[in-house]
Amino acid sequence: xxxxxxxxxxxxxxxxxxxxxxxxxxIDKAGxxxxxxxxxxxxxxxxxxxxxxxxxxxxxFKDFASVTRMIxxxxxxxxxxxxxxxxDRRRFNLIITKKGQAVIQKVIPVITxxxxxxxxxxxxxxxxxxxxxxxxxxxxCKPE
Amino acid sequence: xxxxxxxxxxxxxxxxxxxxxxxxxxIDKAGxxxxxxxxxxxxxxxxxxxxxxxxxxxxxFKDFASVTRMIxxxxxxxxxxxxxxxxDRRRFNLIITKKGQAVIQKVIPVITxxxxxxxxxxxxxxxxxxxxxxxxxxxxCKPE
DNA sequence: GTACTTTTGATGACATATCAACTATAATTG
DNA sequence: CAATTATAGTTGATATGTCATCAAAAGTAC
Numbered sequence: 001x002x003x004x005x006x007x008x009x010x011x012x013x014x015x016x017x018x019x020x021x022x023x024x025x026x027i028d029k030a031g032x033x034x035x036x037x038x039x040x041x042x043x044x045x046x047x048x049x050x051x052x053x054x055x056x057x058x059x060x061f062k063d064f065a066s067v068t069r070m071i072x073x074x075x076x077x078x079x080x081x082x083x084x085x086x087x088d089r090r091r092f093n094l095i096i097t098k099k100g101q102a103v104i105q106k107v108i109p110v111i112t113x114x115x116x117x118x119x120x121x122x123x124x125x126x127x128x129x130x131x132x133x134x135x136x137x138x139x140x141c142k143p144e
Numbered sequence: 145x146x147x148x149x150x151x152x153x154x155x156x157x158x159x160x161x162x163x164x165x166x167x168x169x170x171i172d173k174a175g176x177x178x179x180x181x182x183x184x185x186x187x188x189x190x191x192x193x194x195x196x197x198x199x200x201x202x203x204x205f206k207d208f209a210s211v212t213r214m215i216x217x218x219x220x221x222x223x224x225x226x227x228x229x230x231x232d233r234r235r236f237n238l239i240i241t242k243k244g245q246a247v248i249q250k251v252i253p254v255i256t257x258x259x260x261x262x263x264x265x266x267x268x269x270x271x272x273x274x275x276x277x278x279x280x281x282x283x284x285c286k287p288e
Numbered sequence: 289g290t291a292c293t294t295t296t297g298a299t300g301a302c303a304t305a306t307c308a309a310c311t312a313t314a315a316t317t318g
Numbered sequence: 319c320a321a322t323t324a325t326a327g328t329t330g331a332t333a334t335g336t337c338a339t340c341a342a343a344a345g346t347a348c
Contacts, residue, residue, distance in 0.1 A: 005259040008275055009163065014205050015278040016156045021336090022285035037304075053327065061158050066305055068328060073303080090313045090326040115149040120284045124148065126277055131152055133266065133274050134159040140264045141166035165306090181334075197297060210335055212298060217333075234296040234343045 023114040030110050032103060033077065037062070039107050041070050042079060045094050046104060052091060079103055167258040174254050176247060177221065181206070183251050185214050186223060189238050190248060196235060223247055 023036055034042075037060070044059045045051055051059075057067040071094065074080040079100030085091035096104070119127065167180055178186075181204070188203045189195055195203075201211040215238065218224040223244030229235035240248070263271065 005263060005271070008263075008271055009160075009259065010205075011275050011278045011282075012156070012160045012163070015281045016153075016160055017205060017335095018282045018285045019153065019156070022287075024336095025287070035303080052325095054325080061154075061161065063305055063307090064327070065307085065329080066303095069304070072328095088314070088326080092327085115153065118281050118284050119149060119152075122277065122280055127148060127152055130274060130277050131148075131155050133270055134155045136266055137159045137262050138155070138162045140262050141162045143166075143169070161305095168306095179333075196295095198295080207335055207337090208297075209299080209337085210333095213334070216298095232296080232344070236297080 019114075019118050022118065023111070026110050026114050027107060030106070032106055032110070034079070034103055034107060036111075038070055038074055038077075038079075039104065039111070041067065042074065042096060042100055042104050045080070045096055046101075050093065053094075074100070163258075163262050166262065167255070170254050170258050171251060174250070176250055176254070178223070178247055178251060180255075182214055182218055182221075182223075183248065183255070185211065186218065186240060186244055186248050189224070190240055190245075194237065197238075218244070 020036060027034065027036065027039075040060045041056060044056045048055070048059075053067055053071065054064065056071075057064050060067070062070075071080060071082075075082060077099075078097055081095045081097055083093040083095055085093050164180060171178065171180065171183075184204045185200060188200045192199070192203075197211055197215065198208065200215075201208050204211070206214075215224060215226075219226055221243075222241055225239040225241055227237040227239055229237050
């Protein structure tokens, strides 16, 4: 098999893993009790009030079961509250608490700095090209 | 913050996740009882006889604890055997069983096909450029 | 030769991912 | 209106990732 192919997927894996570890380290250093993914979930809820958990899962590209568990943890951390939905008893309203709002805001500059550092010396054109390339992989791997 | 930056990391994450899910589906379809990562671990042992678990962890870019657990599962699946190391009682010899050898061989064409499909319509130059880009991210995110 | 440091690998506890199965509720069909 | 189908979310079991801690054994320093 082509060595380059195999090395590419390994590098893809390593790059996102390295970025996530780096990003999480910075968040921990800032003394904030949240993971990157939890923040993404909270951000999703903030950006789309009245969002369903299914929709959150799609937005952040995660399994329904994982999202349920993450929401459970966010409730436990008091960043989120579950309320009964007004009209649909299958659903919950997910309300970001004041504590949750504060955490979202506190993390934003850390994440901005993380991304800036991660993309140091990479041009907008290179970033755009890379995105197009990755989207092609996503397209190629979709189930029929 | 730059929207493009944020979208890039999301796309990076989504692309590797989509690839892994696709690749695992193909392995399952082929009726082979192994995960991509388990295969990588086995392959590492095959390529470097007498390798230590620490070295395996570095090769496949995984946590020591994760590698220990994966090896435990590979032993349980009878793809691997642990033997006492000849000269160093802290270590084990990891022996690939016949069953393990067979599985490694059986998976290779599936993985080759997976990669080929994932990289459909992407040129060698694009692949090479992407690798260089991703390696820059890895470099940027390394601990000091 | 002893004390100290480093290495090797395991384990516990917790978080997340995956797959499958489940319950309750809403929507649709005839 | 009742039966059926679809949706929303949960839960169990298992695999992997992370962090911290541990014990045993090898290596190093004096």
